[in-house]
Amino acid sequence: MRRIISVLLENEPGALSRVVGLFSQRNYNIETLTVAPTEDETLSRLTVTTTGSDKVIEQITKQLNKLIEVVKLVDLTEGSHIERELMLVKLKATGSQRAEIKRTVDIFRGQIVDVTSSVYTVQLAGDSEKLDGFIQAVGTSGVLEVVRTGVSGIARGEKVLSL
């Protein structure tokens, strides 16, 4: 099952490599990984999406917690949560394609952020399925380049991951 694990990590050199190393060392799977400092500059927030049985996920969270630099973590998929991923995609856009792409971008509530005579660059945010859906809708033949940030997530309601 797919899980989103959110981690507060000491913002120190080498801390990220421990997290990444742990996944490869114990044969766990990383699908996406995002990391950036938080409003408290001593802390980084890292979001990792992974798949595995309940037993594997339990081990992943326990092993992550064992890393000295991991301050706190939460499995967001255990409760209701919001997940977002940002995608920038460069599309071939000439002739009649231009209007069609514009319409599709509007339907997906994306924005065209750069334009040339033959290329649109589209920005799109949403959960991973929505981004996949957009690519499917415009058709892979017109896609020149895709860059995705990986998933960031946050719990709904009052729940907060902080010190």
Add this chain to the structure above:
Amino acid sequence: MELLSGADMLIRSLQDEGIEYIYGYPGGAALHIYDALFRQDKVKHILVRHEQAAVHMADGYARATGKPGTVLVTSGPGATNTITGIATAFMDSIPMVVLCGQVASTLIGEDAFQETDMIGVSRPVVKHNLSVRHPEEIPEVIRKAYYIASTGRPGPVVVDIPKDMTTPNERFEYVFPKKIKLRSYNPAIRGHAGQIKKAVDMLMAAKRPIIYAGGGVILGKASDQLTELVRMLGYPITNTLMGIGCYPASDKQHLGWLGMHGTYESNMAMHHSDLILCVGARFDDRVTNATEKFCPGARIVHIDIDPASISKTIDADVPIVGPVDAVLKEMITLVKESKDKPDADAIASWWKQIDEWRAFHGMRYENSGDTIKPQEVIETLCRLTNGEAYVTSDVGQHQMFAAQYYKFDKPNRWINSGGLGTMGFGLPAAMGVKLTHPDDEVLCITGEGSIQMNIQELSTCKQYNLPVKIINLNNQALGMVKQWQDMNYESRHAESYMESLPDFIKLAEAYGHKGVRIEKKEDLETRLKEVLAMKDDLVFVDIYVDRFEHVYPMQVARGSMKDMWLSKTERV
């Protein structure tokens, strides 16, 4: 205000940390530190002949004393040579701090001479590693390193020290922090009271209980509490290879150790139990055999300081995260106060069954021929040393024979590489023990394969006068490899022979020690007595043992705990 250089701060921090010995080897990036060592005499340095041995020495010291060991090496090859030793300590959760020199911070990343990314290289085999980024941090980094290494589930910590952090030209104010607090590291200090209560209720209701104890009991200094609880309950106890000595082996409630080469009775009792109380063990694959067939009727209570050890391979019904000594103490109190008592009839018939298993096998071996049996060597040594020696071992058949036939009644006396299975561990580990236990008998039980992996340390033994006794069970082959080839590869002995063994007696003499060869069965006891009487000498005892002997019992691969070979021909 006291101003010190980085190197002097480092050594002063070690003094303030109460470190007695450093095991190490100098080199370019560590020279400022070595100079600071030279200018003091509180911390003693032991010069090994290979960095791997320094780590095993620190490890042996840590296992025998319960205190963290300390290693000092230079950058590059000095640092990478420690990796096997660090991994050995990591697998067995041994507290240790490894101080590594590093090229100057201005050179890092430039492939400088003797530069290796030690933080990266060591990362998968350390509990944590730290690098020094400013000389002023040194006292805090050192304090932190020992704190992390020796608390919670212990383990090795590497400290990487770029050469410019220790330069004598810059001096800083020295302040040794009294306390260390890490917001991200807070090991449990007691178990969950509700879970402990539940566990005690289950213990009282059990009909076929067994206690399964591991190295965590020794590391957690909880042998007394464990012994008290087990005696109070009157239940059978088995332990892992790492847990040997956590409960007296000569006690009638002790079934011996369990797992791949464990006793018949302990494996049978585990398989047929209805309740397993696991204390500081981790259901390792060499214990459980096939996990899906593991102890089908048993409910499991698992006490461990490391939550990740619980339900990793075998699911626990009642997990208890906490230090074993504190949890056992609470259990003892609850058992004393409990209105329920163990079911005397059920426990009596459980013991009757166990005694039948014991009588059926009971660690017998065939000893009618003319050749010296390795088991007999160990039994003789155990008798001659009253079971009181510190015994280190290498890895292979001799290790299993030593663990099976030497009866340890005390913790910290059986010292082996259980998790990683590192050949070459035995001699340096024995040296680490002997250094701090000069009046105790220290035996290194080894084989002609393993001993050659760190034999250069005979030179260190001479320099520091470490009269350990090396018991070489010489079967002229890599015995355990050969046993597996006999059992699984139709006796095709691929590369398991050593056809050019050195003359170990001359070798020992060349290093300035004594050598004794024993080839005849009838000489065994008298010669060993003579050897043990040579108190001031390191004696290399080369004993020619039966070349064809196998270690039994041996669990059948992919079977349950109860599926075992009891000899070359008996399978149950």
